[in-house]
Amino acid sequence: MNMIEFKNISKIYEDNTVALKNINLVIRKGEFLFLVGPSGSGKSTFIKLLIKEIDESNGNIYIAGRNVCNLKSSRIPQLRRNIGCVFQDYKLLPNKTVFENVALTLEVIGKPAYEIKIRVPQVLKLVGLYSKLNSYPYQLSAGEQQRVSIARAFVNRPPILLADEPTGNLDPGTAEGIMKILSRINLIGTTVLMATHDRNIVNSMRRRVVELEEGEIIRDQKRGVYGD
Amino acid sequence: MVRTRYFFSETFTSLKRNFFMGFTAITTVAITLFIVGFFAIIVYDIQGIMSSVKSQVELRVYLKDEISEELKEYIEQEIISWEETESVEYVSKDLALERFKKQMEGSDILKEIEGNPLPASFDITLNNPEKIDQVELRFYDKDGNFIEGVDDVIYERKVVKPLFSITAIIGTIAFLIIIALLLAAIVLIFNTIRLSIYARRKEIEVMKLVGATNWFVRIPFLFEGFFEGFAGSIISIILLYFIGNFLLIKGERAIVDIMRIKELAIVGSGNVMLYVYVGVLVLGGLIGILSSVIALRRYVKV
Numbered sequence: 267m268n269m270i271e272f273k274n275i276s277k278i279y280e281d282n283t284v285a286l287k288n289i290n291l292v293i294r295k296g297e298f299l300f301l302v303g304p305s306g307s308g309k310s311t312f313i314k315l316l317i318k319e320i321d322e323s324n325g326n327i328y329i330a331g332r333n334v335c336n337l338k339s340s341r342i343p344q345l346r347r348n349i350g351c352v353f354q355d356y357k358l359l360p361n362k363t364v365f366e367n368v369a370l371t372l373e374v375i376g377k378p379a380y381e382i383k384i385r386v387p388q389v390l391k392l393v394g395l396y397s398k399l400n401s402y403p404y405q406l407s408a409g410e411q412q413r414v415s416i417a418r419a420f421v422n423r424p425p426i427l428l429a430d431e432p433t434g435n436l437d438p439g440t441a442e443g444i445m446k447i448l449s450r451i452n453l454i455g456t457t458v459l460m461a462t463h464d465r466n467i468v469n470s471m472r473r474r475v476v477e478l479e480e481g482e483i484i485r486d487q488k489r490g491v492y493g494d
Numbered sequence: 495m496v497r498t499r500y501f502f503s504e505t506f507t508s509l510k511r512n513f514f515m516g517f518t519a520i521t522t523v524a525i526t527l528f529i530v531g532f533f534a535i536i537v538y539d540i541q542g543i544m545s546s547v548k549s550q551v552e553l554r555v556y557l558k559d560e561i562s563e564e565l566k567e568y569i570e571q572e573i574i575s576w577e578e579t580e581s582v583e584y585v586s587k588d589l590a591l592e593r594f595k596k597q598m599e600g601s602d603i604l605k606e607i608e609g610n611p612l613p614a615s616f617d618i619t620l621n622n623p624e625k626i627d628q629v630e631l632r633f634y635d636k637d638g639n640f641i642e643g644v645d646d647v648i649y650e651r652k653v654v655k656p657l658f659s660i661t662a663i664i665g666t667i668a669f670l671i672i673i674a675l676l677l678a679a680i681v682l683i684f685n686t687i688r689l690s691i692y693a694r695r696k697e698i699e700v701m702k703l704v705g706a707t708n709w710f711v712r713i714p715f716l717f718e719g720f721f722e723g724f725a726g727s728i729i730s731i732i733l734l735y736f737i738g739n740f741l742l743i744k745g746e747r748a749i750v751d752i753m754r755i756k757e758l759a760i761v762g763s764g765n766v767m768l769y770v771y772v773g774v775l776v777l778g779g780l781i782g783i784l785s786s787v788i789a790l791r792r793y794v795k796v
């Protein structure tokens with residue numbers, strides 16, 4: 267089953283920068299895919315299009331078989347509930363505890379309190395932060411903060427997880443820990459798409475690699491490496 | 495409801511975090527609504543004064559003692575037939591004396607009265623006080639003398655005329671001040687909410703990323719605005735109850751003394767204050783919500 271499908275997708279920003287040029291790509295359910303390429307190659311645009319933070323200029327995007335390009339703006343929240351997002355800067359709320367940060371995803375969906383009380387500790391165990399339930403983000407290390415943000419993205423078990431440079435601010439050892447968690451999430455059946463330019467990680471994981479350069483796909487390789 | 499719990503705790507947290515800004519907004523609403531309520535009572539009161547003055551506007555037509563029964567009856571029928579006449583009362587010499595005695599009870603002046611020097615009169619109440627000149631003229635003949643049988647015609651011309659124009663002016667000024675103050679309150683709450691949104695812009699971004707609907711993002715801010723408006727109006731009601739009442743009663747006494755008006759619709763009587771309180775409460779809530787809506791429309795693009 268095709269989880270994500272890009273058909274002839276182009277994105278030209280208002281200042282006429284061409285971010286993506288005629289992209290065609292199919293990502294199957296349960297795949298783990300690295301999106302690699304230098305800064306400005308269109309990786310972030312790719313991810314922003316998927317969560318409808320921006321609109322494409324041309325082409326169609328299908329998620330789980332549904333065309334999301336002509337999605338009404340009132341349907342966008344529904345789409346985002348099915349796509350977990352992890353960012354380089356974590357985007358945690360500093361005045362909320364680890365528990366509250368992760369619970370936010372469930373609050374937004376309107377899950378009842380008892381379910382939140384079960385699900386949040388569950389996912390925190392998955393990322394190995396059960397003991398930090400009541401800590402605030404500033405009390406955590408960078409790696410721990412990123413794990414909280416993964417927990418937040420995954421607590422409602424979305425079929426797709428997007429990670430934009432999740433190891434960008436982390437040292438190699440910590441980054442490895444993050445990758446283990448992402449692999450585990452992928453093993454459960456979640457489609458994971460990770461944008462990165464961390465050569466070591468890509469090379470050690472040996473997953474599908476799609477390389478972007480100036481908005482075009484220049485390489486799509488199964489069990490690939492970062493490239494030259 | 496799960497969400498209710500979430501929204502309340504969000505609202506409360508936000509209020510705590512922006513305490514001083516919220517405090518400023520609440521104070522502004524309180525002062526604004528206090529003045530609005532104060533003016534509302536004054537305007538209402540003026541209407542009361544107007545109507546009590548209106549009801550007191552009457553012409554008194556003194557009759558000569560030697561007037562014949564027929565002429566007296568003729569004049570009475572005439573008066574009744576006018577469309578401006580609300581009612582007419584014949585006050586005989588005896589009745590006039592009786593009333594005078596009652597009014598002057600305990601005074602030495604009564605001992606000096608011999609016989610009955612008071613004339614009989616027709617007391618005419620008009621349905622439209624502004625027609626008073628017109629009606630008065632009918633008691634004069636072409637040469638400017640009183641018609642036969644009439645000794646004098648009096649009414650409190652001096653009080654009535656300026657009173658009407660003063661009340662109109664006060665009413666207009668009060669209305670303009672109220673509008674200006676309401677605008678000021680809206681701008682302030684709008685600003686508070688705007689800052690509150692700004693302070694929470696990261697949170698809003700994250701909420702949207704995890705799939706929050708627009709309403710989910712908006713509701714805590716609407717609650718916050720509503721709370722600020724509502725709290726302000728409660729304070730203003732307390733102020734009105736203690737300070738407003740006191741000032742108004744003092745002011746009213748002064749008016750009564752100056753104008754020599756017999757009866758007056760007393761401030762705080764009946765449901766007037768209750769109406770003002772309810773009005774202030776509703777207005778406070780509305781100001782709060784309206785300002786939040788404007789701020790949200792401008793600053794939460796979704």
